[in-house]
Amino acid sequence: MNAVGLIVEYNPFHNGHAFHLNASKEAANADVVIAVMSGNFLQRGEPALVSKWYRTRMALLNGVDIVFELPYRFAVQKAEIFANGAVSILDAAGCNAVCFGSESGDLASFLKTIDFLTEQQEQLEENIHRFIETGVSYPKAVSLAYHQLSDSNSYLDLAKPNNILGIEYIKAIKNQRSSLHPLTVARKNADYHDEHFASETIASATSIRKAIFSKECDTFSIEQYVPGPTKQLLLDYYNEYQVFHQWENYWNYLHFRLIQSSTEELKEIYEVEEGLENRLLQAAFISDSFQEFMEKIKTKRYTWTRLRRLCVHILTNTKKEQMAGPEDKASYLRLLGMTDTGKEYLNKRKKDFALPLVSKLSSYKEKDILLDLKAARIYSLGVAHHKTKELMNQEFKQQPIWIEKR
């Protein structure tokens, strides 16, 4: 069985994802689609709209055969570490290829850009350093330094997050000496950052979330942009837990934790660096909402994403030493769900998996997986009060979701 791997967040699964899924399957000539998906907290440093279990269902009902969780230690991270974790999981699960979406859809331009970045590394680092000294954020400095060096249009635009991720996937494959084939398919007209609907059927997850939050629970406003199962699962989730998760649901907890913390404790938190702890504390005392807090701590030096991720780590109390493991490889395959086809694949192939297959948390103890467990427990504080306990304890005993033949 030929397996293609996808690296996803599905927040929520929309028509653009369906397009990417089918195009990937075709491009890789695959029988099985394996997704590695961020858990309850995402790379952008946000809680997912709905829990990883509901997002797993969305994936399975829309054509994915197996969903593995990208551990918290890789999911709430900058592109390089995120990519390393994801690639290591798809590789360990026996995928033949990984297929990512990109603006260009042209693998050659990725390879060319990577070669260029490697050749010019020294000069590039010098330029990045110079830009950082002017006070801009690291990603911005990279982009500026790169544009200063690359005069040709055949190189990728590094200001686009999907290009950065694509580059990191390919670099991870190289560094890990993985036999995964990198593939890319062109994305349908929706920019990652788009906040407005720009087509009849394809919209960015950002614009879809925005529509959802502007009307809560009125999923009709998004129904042309998402497949039926997504709409149904969003409705079900809202009916069950009375919330679509967003940062403001966790603000009171973040606020409280900041107020009760010492600067010494804050300095132990992953990504809290260079005196940020004082800035965080001062802002906490005078902010009424997460939005207000973020505006107070923002400087040119740090991106919004970096600061939101840091807030996630404060919320989950994740310390530097807990994130300090080997940066490039996951140590387990946490199975969130499968279809019949997925099950068949697992039965045939799991004995060859390079990492232990974990179906239930209660049967596996490992440093990284305890972070996933804690993240799930903290996430459950965001749902309607009377459902918290149930959700908090479910995580420990939950069996992988199994979707039988459709």
Next chain:
Amino acid sequence: MNAVGLIVEYNPFHNGHAFHLNASKEAANADVVIAVMSGNFLQRGEPALVSKWYRTRMALLNGVDIVFELPYRFAVQKAEIFANGAVSILDAAGCNAVCFGSESGDLASFLKTIDFLTEQQEQLEENIHRFIETGVSYPKAVSLAYHQLSDSNSYLDLAKPNNILGIEYIKAIKNQRSSLHPLTVARKNADYHDEHFASETIASATSIRKAIFSKECDTFSIEQYVPGPTKQLLLDYYNEYQVFHQWENYWNYLHFRLIQSSTEELKEIYEVEEGLENRLLQAAFISDSFQEFMEKIKTKRYTWTRLRRLCVHILTNTKKEQMAGPEDKASYLRLLGMTDTGKEYLNKRKKDFALPLVSKLSSYKEKDILLDLKAARIYSLGVAHHKTKELMNQEFKQQPIWIEKR
């Protein structure tokens, strides 16, 4: 000017307190009444019904002339440390006497009991140790051991919290070689622990709080038991902050903090000892309310009060080393409020005070006072959301309350 010192919590100030205040003033032949009052968290391990500022107003409008705050490091503590802190403040503020309420109203029985406890100390400790080994709590073991030894009725009943406090006040005076005169006046018929109203005008603070919480904001049910200013200030507080504080208002924060903590972090918290950290964590995962949580962690070994205090320390993130200062003396006099008479007293006497007089937090940095500040900030998370920020920042700038001539 002759000053009598009172050690109080006024949660809230009721007719029994008014009686005690007047009787104390008379017994000491005093011109000035100085109260040292617990701040926002109390010796029983609970948030105060209303903030220390409103309770200061109650005190001043009902006959107290000066209110000092008993620092958190002494207030949320067992009787011995509580008494040491309180006595050291009244002593430093130049009081001639301290007058406490007791069931007997007879100082001789206190002195006799203390002598007995001193003489029999060795035997008593042996007996206490033996009772503790049967699994009972420390206070219970003390009471049992003591009753086993004391056959005479002229000794005090150590099962009564007011008697224990009284004994500790006198011991503190002795140990600190203070020149304070201990005095006691008989309490009017209301047991500390009474939950029901037992007289026409005097009721315990416990029964008054119970009545308040059973009807929120309907202060008419308690008006025969509290002076007019108390009733008015309770109404004002509720109108302004939309809450009377109780543990359940802080449960979500305690819950969150337990869930995000490691057992190692919990072990650093003051009073978390002997494997309690695991018990706390396990109970947190399966509790929906503070009440439920407390019932799950309770054992014969620990009193409710001890466990509630421990929860306050988790809430305020107060660590063992932060409470580790010299146990017997406060290091500042934090002025919460004064009347004209109080002001006159301060002007005449403050140059002789044995401790620095602190009128504003922003003008004084000291280890203990930062605990008071943090406790006030955490307390402010319990009020209506839109008032939190204001209350949180008020603490730092607040001037002492000054009640002009009535």
